[in-house]
Each structure stands twice: as structure tokens, then as C-alpha cells.
Amino acid sequence: MRNVNQETLTQVFLDYCGPETSPRLRFLLEHLVNHLHDFVRETELTHAEWRKAIELLTKAGEITDDERNEFVLFSDVLGLSSLVDMINSKPGATSSSVLGPFHILGAPELKYGGDLKKDNDGATVIVQGQVSGSDGKPLSDAVIELWQTADNGLYSNQDEAQPEYNLRARLNVSDDGRYAVTTVRPAPYTVPDDGPVGELLNATGRHPWRPSHLHFIVSAPGYQTLVTEVFPSDDPYLDDDPVFGVREDLVMNYVEQSGSASVSDDFEAADRLTSPYFKVDFDFVLAVETSG
Amino acid sequence: MRNVNQETLTQVFLDYCGPETSPRLRFLLEHLVNHLHDFVRETELTHAEWRKAIELLTKAGEITDDERNEFVLFSDVLGLSSLVDMINSKPGATSSSVLGPFHILGAPELKYGGDLKKDNDGATVIVQGQVSGSDGKPLSDAVIELWQTADNGLYSNQDEAQPEYNLRARLNVSDDGRYAVTTVRPAPYTVPDDGPVGELLNATGRHPWRPSHLHFIVSAPGYQTLVTEVFPSDDPYLDDDPVFGVREDLVMNYVEQSGSASVSDDFEAADRLTSPYFKVDFDFVLAVETSG
Structure with a gap:
């Protein structure tokens, strides 16, 4: 949508998901995106903080190999x-x-x-x-x-x-x-x-x-x-x-x-x-x- | 805590964050973890779905290089x-x-x-x-x-x-x-x-x-x-x-x-x-x- 804004974005995302989407995937994405978008809105996340998050994920990718998975470790220490x-x-x-x-x-x-x-x-x-x-x-x-x-x-x-x-x-x-x-x-x-x-x-x-x-x-x-x-x-x-x-x-x-x-x-x-x-x-x- | 359970886990995570934690980081983590934990609880995420998420993040790390950052792209297509x-x-x-x-x-x-x-x-x-x-x-x-x-x-x-x-x-x-x-x-x-x-x-x-x-x-x-x-x-x-x-x-x-x-x-x-x-x-x- 060309007039998407911070109030409508979450629904626009969900509307993008076509009929091919399995019901379980749609359910997971709906909950995931609602929570992630609420997180950004509630915290008024800055560009610098967004870049820091991308940097942490990028570093996690770099250090991950067959014997060590930093994404699993993030999931572990966040309690997930x-x-x-x-x-x-x-x-x-x-x-x-x-x-x-x-x-x-x-x-x-x-x-x-x-x-x-x-x-x-x-x-x-x-x-x-x-x-x-x-x-x-x-x-x-x-x-x-x-x-x-x-x-x-x-x-x-x-x-x-x-x-x-x-x-x-x-x-x-x-x-x-x-x-x-x-x-x-x-x-x-x-x-x-x-x-x-x-x-x-x-x-x-x-x-x-x-x-x-x-x-x-x-x-x-x-x-x-x-x-x-x-x-x-x-x-x-x-x-x-x-x-x-x-x-x-x-x-x-x-x-x-x-x-x-x-x-x-x-x-x-x-x-x-x-x-x-x-x-x-x-x-x-x-x-x-x-x-x- | 040894008696952590799905109701107390989020608070236990927050209690782990010590006085060194900057107020802004504590605020961000509090909101992030509340949302991520609610996501897992609401969706009753299965181990297979968790493994799929880890697999997607691991693949994103593998395909990311100086000219292409798949984590940025995930952020983009999720509307973040x-x-x-x-x-x-x-x-x-x-x-x-x-x-x-x-x-x-x-x-x-x-x-x-x-x-x-x-x-x-x-x-x-x-x-x-x-x-x-x-x-x-x-x-x-x-x-x-x-x-x-x-x-x-x-x-x-x-x-x-x-x-x-x-x-x-x-x-x-x-x-x-x-x-x-x-x-x-x-x-x-x-x-x-x-x-x-x-x-x-x-x-x-x-x-x-x-x-x-x-x-x-x-x-x-x-x-x-x-x-x-x-x-x-x-x-x-x-x-x-x-x-x-x-x-x-x-x-x-x-x-x-x-x-x-x-x-x-x-x-x-x-x-x-x-x-x-x-x-x-x-x-x-x-x-x-x-x-x-």
C-alpha cells in the first residue's frame, strides 16, 4: 500500500500473505509480526538501535559454524x-x-x-x-x-x-x-x-x-x-x-x-x-x- | 531459579539483569523478552517450529556477506x-x-x-x-x-x-x-x-x-x-x-x-x-x- 503508516503497517503485512499461506504459518506470522511491530512502536526504536540489532545478528552469523550455533545460544539466554x-x-x-x-x-x-x-x-x-x-x-x-x-x-x-x-x-x-x-x-x-x-x-x-x-x-x-x-x-x-x-x-x-x-x-x-x-x-x- | 516455569520465566530473565544494565537496555530487553515470550506462549511453538526458525537464521548468516545482508532483508520484508x-x-x-x-x-x-x-x-x-x-x-x-x-x-x-x-x-x-x-x-x-x-x-x-x-x-x-x-x-x-x-x-x-x-x-x-x-x-x- 502506498499510504501505509505505523498504525496500518501490521495489517498491510497480513494482507500481503496470500491464500497459499498455510493456516499455521499465517497464525505464527500474525503473532510474530504483531509482537515485533508492537516492540518497535512501544520502544520507539531508533535507527542506531536497529543497526545494533542487525550488527549482533550479523556477528552471530559469522561466529556460527557446525559446532557452535550463536542463534541457539541467543535463544537459550533469552529464555526462548x-x-x-x-x-x-x-x-x-x-x-x-x-x-x-x-x-x-x-x-x-x-x-x-x-x-x-x-x-x-x-x-x-x-x-x-x-x-x-x-x-x-x-x-x-x-x-x-x-x-x-x-x-x-x-x-x-x-x-x-x-x-x-x-x-x-x-x-x-x-x-x-x-x-x-x-x-x-x-x-x-x-x-x-x-x-x-x-x-x-x-x-x-x-x-x-x-x-x-x-x-x-x-x-x-x-x-x-x-x-x-x-x-x-x-x-x-x-x-x-x-x-x-x-x-x-x-x-x-x-x-x-x-x-x-x-x-x-x-x-x-x-x-x-x-x-x-x-x-x-x-x-x-x-x-x-x-x-x- | 530452579523452580522457573512458563509463568515466571519472563520475570526471572529480568531479575537476572544486574545494576550494570543501562536503563535504556533494560527497557528494550523488558519489551523484547515480554513480546518474544508471549509469542511462544500464545502460539505454543513446537520444537520443530523452533528448529525451523533457527535454521532460517543460520541460513541467513551463511548467505550474508559484505554486499548482502539477509538480516536487513528479513527486517525489510517483515516491515520492521x-x-x-x-x-x-x-x-x-x-x-x-x-x-x-x-x-x-x-x-x-x-x-x-x-x-x-x-x-x-x-x-x-x-x-x-x-x-x-x-x-x-x-x-x-x-x-x-x-x-x-x-x-x-x-x-x-x-x-x-x-x-x-x-x-x-x-x-x-x-x-x-x-x-x-x-x-x-x-x-x-x-x-x-x-x-x-x-x-x-x-x-x-x-x-x-x-x-x-x-x-x-x-x-x-x-x-x-x-x-x-x-x-x-x-x-x-x-x-x-x-x-x-x-x-x-x-x-x-x-x-x-x-x-x-x-x-x-x-x-x-x-x-x-x-x-x-x-x-x-x-x-x-x-x-x-x-x-x-
């Missing part, structure tokens, strides 16, 4: 990734949490009670629990992907000193859906703060430290795949995770153990466990898959 | 660039319109009545008018940058066949602020539609054709610099510019002239004008610069 997780979490199931950028495919299988710690430095942790459905059934065909940082706060694909697939596994579960693994306690680490997201964190006085966590993807036929993270209850960054990943039901206790007497022979590393070590119990509940 | 222009336009001054990506520095000076058409194909146009301030004063020290497409719809920096700075000039004005130049009629062209913006246009049935236009940056000491475009009243794309750049006061009439009798000797190309040619009158009004 976690909000999408929350909205799509199912009642009665374990909360989902951010996938993060460090998951890789192809990690080796590990049997019930297997050892991931091997030669890694740090405190030994027994992590165990049960996978069940929101219908109460134990899921004997569940598969659990687990990945985590080493004691230095780095993932294997960030650190050439670590063997390939270090501290990554596909865990098999027992006939009653139970899993058990010995590993090393993960460490807090910072989100990448040398790019435009770091500039934003810095300008708002926010630190880049994430609380330490174990990453899990838990799947089973007939149930919705769960992408989540699990945090120790004594982590110093639990209350100010820069990517808003912590949920109350994802906080677990690292219980210090005083001896190895109680460790079952099921554990590959049973005879190497020395005091003190920690034990963590964490169960996963997957939502029943609904069709459509 | 024009909205910022409208909000920052001054009452009593000529409307501003999008700068676009084709402006380059260093175009040669051209005296009053000079010729830009030279050997370019297409209809000859006399463009003339006066630059004055919103206080009514003619601005004898105004400088006008003019750039435009050749008859093939391409700018000189898109087309190796064109000489450097073809159809680009810094126009000097006369003692009473008047400018006059002979040039070629610009042609409609498409915004780049081979990237993610093209994907959006295609999904909504929108064409990529911009109405033909002349670009201007008009500046004078003591007045706000005006960035604008001027469109012919008979362009077929005037009512559906994909970047929302048309304003009613930026539409001008190309008046066909039947002879060269009325052409003043001031025009360098006066003796080369053949019928039919066009005459366009367009005045610029610059807002008085206000301090602060």
Missing part, C-alpha cells in the same frame, strides 16, 4: 529455548530441558552397570534409576543416551586431550527398565561468551556459568522421547543458570557413600570404587505417545 | 525497517524510507543541471526540485546523494557491464537550494529471493518485485539527514512493495514532455534531449536538528 521446552513438556512426565550444542551421534553402547569413568579425573558417581511410562509401566526397551563434561568442564568434542566419545554412551536398561552406570562427577562450565551473546551477558552483568549437569535423551517405542538434563542439588550456579535449564524435578542429590560394601557385582567398576564416592538415584518418566 | 523509518520521521519533513543495501560511498560530484544518463539505455528523465528546511528556509548548502538502477534493474555494483559509479552522484544545489539532473528512468527489480527471505516470500505467496525508485540521502548543516526513496506514480508494484517503502508523499509524477523547447541551457544534456522525455518535480524538506 527453555520456554519451548516447558510448553511442550507433558504433565506426568519428567521435565524436558535444553539439548545444548554438544550432543553427537554414534556413542558406544554400555551394558547395565557399565563404567564410563575409566581414567577420567574427578569424583566417582554411581547414577542409577528406572525408566517408566506415564502409564506406570517399566520400560524394558528404553534406550538412554548420556553425555557430560569431564572434570575440566569440557566435552570430548571440545577437548583434544579426551578420547573420542569420552563420557558418552548409549545405556541399555534391565528387564524392569532400570539403568546403572559409574561415571565422573560433571563440572560447571561457561557458555561461549566471546561472541555477541557474550556482549549481551556482559552488558547486563550476567555471568556465563552453567550449573554442572548430566545430559540425557531417553526414548522407548510408544513413548515421547525425552531430552533433559539433571543437576546436582549442591551446585553453586543452580539458581542462576544463564539458559534457564533447571527445573525442580531435575535436581538430584549426590549422596556421599562411605564404603564399597554395598556395591553390587553388577557394576563393572565395583572393585575399583574407593571412598568417598557418590550415589545418585534418578528415575525418568516418559509421556505416552499420542497420535496426531 | 519501514516501521523504524516511520517512527523516526519528523512531522513537517519529507518521509524517510529504506536505505537499502546498494548505497556506496565515493560517488562523484555533479553540478546543477548535470547529466547522469550518459550512454545508459532507457527513457530520459529530468529530475528537479528544491531542498528546504522545515523552518521554510531554502538550503543552499544542501548536498544530495542520488543512486538508482539502470534500465536493466541492476545497480552499478551488481552489474559488471556498468562503469564504476554509473547512475550515482553527489548533486550540488543552487543558491536557492534547487537541484536539477538528467538521468534515466529507473526500473523495478526483485529483492534477493534465493535465500531464507525468498523461502518466506514463497511460502506466503508474496512476489519479490520492488517498485522502481530513485534513492536519495539529503543533508545540510543544522538539519536532520534524510534517507529516502521516490517512486513514480505509474509503477505497477506501487501498492505491494515487499519492503513497505512507499509513502504517499514519496510518489511523484513522471510528466511526459513533447519537445525540448522548454529545456533551459542549464542542463548539460539540453541539446541531446529527444522526445519523449519525462520531467519530475520533487522537493525535499529536512527537519530542523534538535539538540539532545
